[in-house]
Amino acid sequence: MRNISVITYRFCKVLSLIALLSACSDPVQYEVDADEQGHTAPTAATIKVNESLLTTLPFNDRKDFDDVKRGFIAGEDNLVIKGPNDTTIWDMSAYNFIKYQGEYGNAPSSVNPSLWRQVSLNNNHGLYKLQDGIYQLRNYDLANMTIIESDNGWIIVDPLTAKETAIKALSFAQQHLGKKPIKAIIFTHSHIDHFGGIDGVLSMLSKDEKNTLQIIAPKGFLEEAVSENLIAGIAMGRRSEFMYGKHLARSERGHVGSGLGKGPAFGTFGLIEPTTLIDYTTNELNIDGVPFVFQYTPGSEAPAEFTFYLPEHKAFCGAEIVSKTMHNLYTLRGAKVRNATQWSAFIDQARDKFSTAELYFGSHHWPVWGQENIQSFMIQQRDTYKYIHDQTVRLMNEGHTPNEIAEMLVLPQSLQTSFSNRGYYGTLKHNVKAVYQAYMGWFTANPAMLDPLPEEETAKRYIAAMGGAELVYKNASILFEKVNELNAEEVNAEYRWIAQLLNQVVFAQPEHSQAKALLAKTYDQLGYMAESAPWRDFYLSGAYELRHGVSDKGRSLSEIKNVLLQTPVHKFFENMAVNLNGIRAEGESLTIKVNFTDLQQQYLLILENSVIRHKIANETTQAGTTINITKPLFIDLIVGDAGLKDTLFGEDLNIEGSKLDLLTFLRLIDKPQGTFNIVTP
Template sequence: MRYLFVLLTATLVACGGDKTPAPADTPAPEALRAHSQLFEQGVVKVTDGVYVAIGYGLANSIMLEGDDGIIIVDTMETVDEGERVLAAFREITDKPIKALIYTHNHADHVFGARAFAAPGEVPVYAHESTGYYINRVVNQIRPIITTRSMRMFGHHLPDGERINDGIGPFLGVNEDSSLFALPPDHTVGERREVTIAGLRLELVHAPGETNDQLFVWLPEKKVVLSGDNIYQAFPNLYTIRGTPYRDVRRWADSLDKIRALGAEYLVPSHTRPLTGADAIRDTLTAYRDGIQFVHDQTLRYMNQGLTPDQIVERVHLPPHLAEHPWLQPFYGNVAWSVRSVFDGYLGWFDGNPSTLQPLPEGERARHMAELAGGEEALLERAREALDGGQAQWALTLTDHLRVLRPDDQAVADLRAGALRRLAETESNPNARNYYFTAAREAGEGLHPGFRTESPDGFLATLPIDNFLGAMPAFLKAEETLDVHEKLGFEFADSGRAFTLEIRRGVAVVHDGLDDDTVAVLETREPVWKAIAAGKRGAVAALAGDDLDIRGGKVAALRILGYFEKVD
C-alpha cells in the first residue's frame, strides 16, 4: 500500500540518518567558498515597493508592495521557510497579502505557499500548465529523482563537504518539514496583464529551465522578475538529478524577451538582484549567447557525425563568456549541456556501432579483469591510479570491480576514496555534492532516505487520477505474466470510478468501472490518498469502515500485492 508514499515528496529531500562529520580541513576550491557570499541571508530592497528575501532556502521569495496590499512571488520550498520569510517581510509592512504568483512549478518555489495564505483565500497566478506539473508530484519516476536530488543537493553531507547548492545556500527540507502548494486558480497563456493592489503587472510565458516558466514585468517600475531563466551561475541546461529535455534554444529566445524590456532592475528567483539598464542588458546578452553557443556548436559537431564524448572535447565557451561572472559553472556545466542537447535531438544512441548492442556489464567487467591479469591485478591497477592522482580512472576501474566483487569492502573503500578525491577539487556544487554523497554510499553504506510530511489539506489538492495513474510503474511484472484480472475503485464523495487491469505483465488504469472486476474498493478520495501516501493503513481503514471491498477481498489484496512497496 505504500507504493505511493515516496511519490508525494516531489523533488524534495529529507535526512535519512545522522551525518558523519567532515574533517575540519575538507578541501574545497576557494572560488566555491566565495560563491556562498551570494546567499547572505536577509531582505534586500531593490527599489520602492520591491523586496527580495535571499538565503532562507534554495530559492528567493519576492514581495511587491502596492497601495493596499502585497503580492508574493514564489513561496519557498517548505511552509516553515515561508513563515520565516513572511516574518521578515512583516518587519517592512503589515499590508494584507492580495495574491501569490508562481514563476514556475519547481518545489522550491511553490511548496511553502500555505505560509502566506489558506486555500482559496487569495488568487494564485501561474502559467496554465503549472498546476499540471505540480500535480505530477505523484508520478512514475519520483523515487529515483528524489534519491538523485539528495545526492545533487548534498542533503546528507555535513558542512565542509557541502559548501552551498550553487543557486542557494541549501535545500531546506527535513523530516519535520511541512509541504503545501496552493493550486493555481488564475492562469496565464502567453501573456496576461493584471492590476493587483494598484500595481500593474504583465505575466509573460517564457519557457526555459521549465516549460511553464513566467517572468513578471512591472512596466511603471522598470522591474522584471525573471524566475529561473537567469541566475548568477551557468544555467542548468541539464540537471544531473534528471529531468525531461530542456529546450535550450527556446530558453535563449525567452531571455531575448526579457532583454527587450529595457529593465532597470532584474530580480532572479535565485542569487542576487542586478541594477542598471546597461548592466542588465549586457548580462542578459552574455547569458543568452552562452546558451546559444553551446546549442549551436553542439549541433555543428553532431552534423559532422561526432559522438557526445567527442563533442564535449571541442565545445568550450569563448573567453569573453567563460570569464563572465554570471556564467561561472556553479550550477550548470557546459559538458553536461552538450550531452543533453545531443540526446534531445538524437536520443541515446551516439552513432558509434560498438555502443548499439554493448556487452552486458558483467561480461565487460570480466574482460577488463582479464586484460589486467585478473581481479586482484585490476584492483591493484585501480589503487595505483588513485595513488598517482588519476581519480577519474580509478573510479572508472571500480565500476568493473564492483560488478565482479559487489560485497568487497576493499573495492567499496577504493571507490569512496576516488569519489572523495574528485569532490575535493570540484567547484561545481552539484558535482561536488554528488561525489561526496556517493562516497558515503560506497564507503559507509549510506542509503539516502526521505520522509516529509504532506498535510492532508495538500493531499486533497492532488487529483485522484495521479494516485491511481502512478501504480502501473510499480507493477512486479514477473509475478503477473499469467495474470489477467481487474480491480475496481469507487469513490463515494466524488462519484468517480476507475478500473485497474493487470494484463499479463502490464497494468492499465482507466476511467469507469468494468463489469468483470474481481472486486471493487469502495471508499472516499481522501481515504485512498492517505493510504497511498502511507499516512493510513488499509487494514485500519477497513476496520474503521472507511474502506470496504465489494466482492473477493482475498483477490483484491492479492492484486494490490503485485505492486512494489517503496519504503
C-alpha cells in the first residue's frame, strides 16, 4: 500500500444529517439539491469535463474486466465485518451502488469516469483461484491475502490490516478449500495493511503450528513497521482522514474507493517479530517444499519490501512495486519521499530476473496472465517512474519551480493511455513535486518564499489588500457562476483559482459562512472531476469539514496496543521526546531510570535544556527517580489504559526516589489527539 501510516486511521460513524459547523456563528446552509451530507450537485462545467474524458481513453478495452473475474470460486453477499465495540470496520454492501455497464460505463456525473472504471474493478470480492496451488482473497480489506499451497499446508502472504478481517478471510478460504496447517506467513513490506492482521491468523493456529511457524519479512521490517506510526503518526492520522474519506458517506457524491481498493479496515492491529529476514544476500528459500526466489527492494514503495518468484509455478508476486495504478512517490497523508529511479530499476530488475513468469499477482488489485502481458505491464510501470524522474530533473535544471513543472509535464501517449498508469492513487503532479523535493527540498530559491508569513497572517493581509472579504467573496461568486461558460480545458483551473481565493477569505475570516459554503461547493466540483481517489476524498473531506466542523474524536494509542507490545523500547522513548512540551519544560532538570523487570533492560531518561535523551543504563546508573515496571504496564501507562495517579501510587509499580519528579516528568509530555483544523485556521 503505499505507505499508508495506516495505523492511525479509525473510521467513525457519519455525523447527523443536519450537523452544523462548530467553528462558525452561522451554519452553512444546504442547497436544495444537496445530498444528506451537504455535497452539492455537479455543475454543467463539471459534467462537461467528465464527459470530455470519455474520448481520450480506451474505455472499450474489457480485458481488465475479464481478468478481475478470472478464477472466481465464491464470495459473500453483503459482507460486513465488526470490530472492537461492535463497530463496523468493513462493509462491502456500502459499495453496492457502484456498477459498470456498457462500452463507456455508466459513471454518475459526480465521479470521474476513469476513476469510476477503477473503483468498479476494485468492487469485485471473494476467493479466487489464480492457478493450481495459488489462491487469493480480495476485498476483505484494502489489501489482498494470498494463499500458496505447500507440501504440508499453506503459506499465507500478507495477512491484511486487522485481526477481524484476517479471521473472516481465512475462515472463508477454509470453508471452500478445506482447513490446512499454516506453515509460514510472509510480510511483503512494512505497511500495516500487509501485516496488521497477524493476530487473526495466529488466533486460528494450534500450539504446534505456532511453535513451527515461519514469519518471513524483508530486512528492516520491524523498525520500519513501527517508526513512522510513533513519531509522526498523529499528524499522518489526521491527514489520512482526508486521504481515505473517513467521514464521507459511501455514495456517488462521497467516497467511492481509494484507487488501491475500497479503503482501510480499522479493527484490532497486531505485529510480530519475523523469524527470517530477506536481504540482498538471502534471496532463495525452500518454504515447506516450495522454492522461493526473493528480490529485496528497499526504498521503493516501502522502506522495507521484497518481491518473490515461484519457479515451479512460474508466478511472480510483485508486492507493491507494480500495481494497477500509478503509485505514490509522495503520499498525501505524509511520508518520506520515495526514490523514483531506484523504484524503476527494481521493476526492471524483476522483469529480467523473473522473465519466465506466466502469472503476476500483487498486494492489491487483480492478476495478470501471460508472459507478454506481464512484460508489457512491467515495462510501462518501469518507464513511468523513470520518465517522471528524468523530465522533472530536466525542467528543474532549467529553473522551473515544482508547481510549474507539475503543470508542464505530461506522460507520452504510449504511457498515459494505459489504465494501469493512470493516477488513481498516486498522481503525476504530486510525483513530480516529490522528485523536486527529493533533490531541492521545499525552497524554490525565490527570496519572497525564504521566510513567508504563516497562512492565517498571509490570508488577512491578502484580503485587506484585495479590498476586504466581502469584495473577494463577491468576485469569487461571479467567477463560479461563469465557469459553466468555459471550455472543458479551462474549467479545472478556474475552480482551483476560486478555491484559492475563498481559502484566503476563510483563513482571514473563519466566521464567514457564505465563503465557507461556496468554498465547500467548489471543493465538491474539484472532487467530482478528480481521477485520483485520494484527491477526490481530500476535496470532499474539505467540503465536509467546512459544513460540519472537525470531529472531536481523535486517535487513541490503545488502538495499536498490540503493535506497541512488539515495538522496541527505544522507539517509545523517541516518541516521548518529540512529545515533550519544550516551553513548559524550560528550566526543568530531571533524570528517570526505567527498569523493565520483564525484559531485564534498563534505560536512563535525561531531561535538560527542554529536550529528552535516553541511553542504556545498568544497576550502577544513578538517577533522581527509578521505576521498576513491566513493559505491558508501561504501555498501559503511555496509552492511558492505566490511570497515571493510580499507577504511580499503586502496588504494581515500584518507585525509588521522588514520585513527584516522575509525575512532573510525565505531565510535561503532550498527548496530541489529532483533531487539529485543516480547512480553517
